[in-house]
Amino acid sequence: MLLLILFGVSSVIFVFLYLYYSQPMNYVVRLGELGFHFDPKDQKGTYRERQLERVKRLRKVGELPPVYPNGWFCIAESNEVREKGIKAVVVFGEQLSLVRAEDGYVHLIDSYCPHLGANLSVGGKVVNNNCVQCPFHGWVFSAETGKCVRIPYDSGTIPEQAKISTWPVLERNHHIYVWYHCDGLEPQWEIPEIEEVMNGDWKYRGRTEHELLCHCQEIPENGADLAHLNYLHLQIPQAGSDVFELKLTNPSPRLYHYWDGGWEARTGDEAHISVMKLQQVMMIGKTQLPLTASLLHAHQIGPGIVYMHFDFGFWGKAIVFHHVTPEEPLFQRARFVMYGATNPVFSRFFINSEALQFERDVYIWSNKRFLKSPLLVKNDGPVQKHRRWYSQFYTEKSPRLLPNGTVSNQVKSVLDW
Ligand code: FES
Ligand SMILES: [Fe+2]
Structure with missing residues (x-):
């Protein structure tokens, strides 16, 4: 027993x-x-x-190579950004917003609104499938093209400059990647799919x-x-x-x-x-x-x-x-x-x-x-x-760390060239 x-x-x-x-x-x-x-x-x-x-x-950091190499980098695992969600992403010293549209696709945009500078990943909302509405005055931007598509309190034409930078992203193997190249070159290679x-x-x-x-x-x-x-x-x-x-x-x-x-x-x-x-x-x-x-x-x-x-x-x-x-x-x-x-x-x-x-x-x-x-x-x-x-x-313009803590060349999306 x-x-x-x-x-x-x-x-x-x-x-x-x-x-x-x-x-x-x-x-x-x-x-x-x-x-x-x-x-x-x-x-x-x-x-x-x-x-x-x-x-x-x-710390004596030594004679460092440039700090942001050219290539694809992982910015999130897929489940970190749900449908109609916005995730704040920091990469290359930049503050970006990762957006998952209603149709499931992901987009990556700069976080600062060109109107009065609010941060879109802090209170911004995904609307009209793939657009982001700023939390400050409600301007609406397409996360796919970066263009402002609506100013809720103004029916006139939308200024040409009302546009946010977008970044090339790829979702693969349940990870999300961004492409960066300091010379503005578009992706030079693929990330293999793991069947x-x-x-x-x-x-x-x-x-x-x-x-x-x-x-x-x-x-x-x-x-x-x-x-x-x-x-x-x-x-x-x-x-x-x-x-x-x-x-x-x-x-x-x-x-x-x-x-x-x-x-x-x-x-x-x-x-x-x-x-x-x-x-x-x-x-x-x-x-x-x-x-x-x-x-x-x-x-x-x-x-x-x-x-x-x-x-x-x-x-x-x-x-x-x-x-x-x-x-x-x-x-x-x-x-x-x-x-x-x-x-x-x-x-x-x-x-x-x-x-x-x-x-x-x-x-x-x-x-x-x-x-x-x-x-x-x-x-x-x-x-x-x-x-x-x-x-x-690394290429000649790859950003290097300067003694004052900043970098030598400004990081920007290859889609902004
Ligand atoms: S700061 Fe974004 S709408 Fe005004
Ligand atoms: Fe090791």
């Missing part, structure tokens, strides 16, 4: 835990919550804010999002920096992400992550793509832990998008969309979103592990300076090759 009760109770606990851990995870880390060396007692409140300001002030995601075969498995202070190139450069994998990422993710706590100097922990990979750039029509191949497995001594191996093909598509194709063997296949968006010169929003045919509990474990590994880099990126001429040795991996490849996304 006792056995039966025990069995019943543990089954209920098991089912409860399984259901709980099957839920897609949504893990968000705001700026300053991680990556800095503040005392634990200083982690919160206004003191933390002051410490953050101090970090920014004292299994679009046809629903691969299910949503969760997301993580981090705000961090660094240059946008630092994050993808990690993919070519093979030497850091078997040092910073050697300890298994469950050892944590805090580089103060991690036993980084232990060269042979009992449990560890084994990494082996390579990076190469594509050529011709696909010169905007580079591919990192990475095999990884968790090891105990010289033995592989069963069911922990994976093979990754990470396609970096332009400066801010990485489509990570995972083959987990027994656990199935999945894709993780990894996006880095420069919201300000040294403020990045990094997102990981997973879709897969993988078991939901495994997926949650994986996303959590990925986030813990990513956060170790966050500690590094948030405090490092950019070295234009790093001191590389033979086995460092193709860091310089990656830099040469990435430099194709």
Whole structure:
């Protein structure tokens, strides 16, 4: 009888835990919550804010490349802007409004109304399918063309200049992207459609999002920096992400992550793509832990998008969309979103592990300076090759960070050229 009760109770606990851990995870880390060396007692409140300001002030950022490369950048996940909704978006230091029309299409416009300057994403409303009505005096603008189509208290002709800038956007694989080019060039390449995601075969498995202070190139450069994998990422993710706590100097922990990979750039029509191949497995001594191996093909598509194709063997296949968006010169929003045919509990474990590994880099990126001429040795991996490849996304007019915190060339939509 006792056995039966025990069995019943543990089954209920098991089912409860399984259901709980099957839920897609949504893990968000705001700026300053991680990556800095503040005392634990200083982690919160206004003191933390002051410490953050101090970090920014004292930081030697180095000889940075331009801060806004040319290319597509993710500005939202599709479900962040519902039908007839307006979402405030910050990208390239600009305040923009992402609008979803009644017909489901998305449009991106500048946020400031040309009449008297109200911010359309603060109280503006979507009307007449794809138009936005300003919250101040009610002027109505087409979010598709940017033109003012109605002034509610004036029946005369609408001034020619009553127009808002619009930006090229693309909704794909449940993400929304904006195109930017400092020379006004229209999109130079496509973002591939992932069939299994679009046809629903691969299910949503969760997301993580981090705000961090660094240059946008630092994050993808990690993919070519093979030497850091078997040092910073050697300890298994469950050892944590805090580089103060991690036993980084232990060269042979009992449990560890084994990494082996390579990076190469594509050529011709696909010169905007580079591919990192990475095999990884968790090891105990010289033995592989069963069911922990994976093979990754990470396609970096332009400066801010990485489509990570995972083959987990027994656990199935999945894709993780990894996006880095420069919201300000040294403020990045990094997102990981997973879709897969993988078991939901495994997926949650994986996303959590990925986030813990990513956060170790966050500690590094948030405090490092950019070295234009790093001191590389033979086995460092193709860091310089990656830099040469990435430099194709900068042209002469690409905005650079000036000592006073502004940028050298004004950012504007390619549709305004
Ligand atoms: S400021 Fe927008 S209608 Fe007046
Ligand atoms: Fe890393």
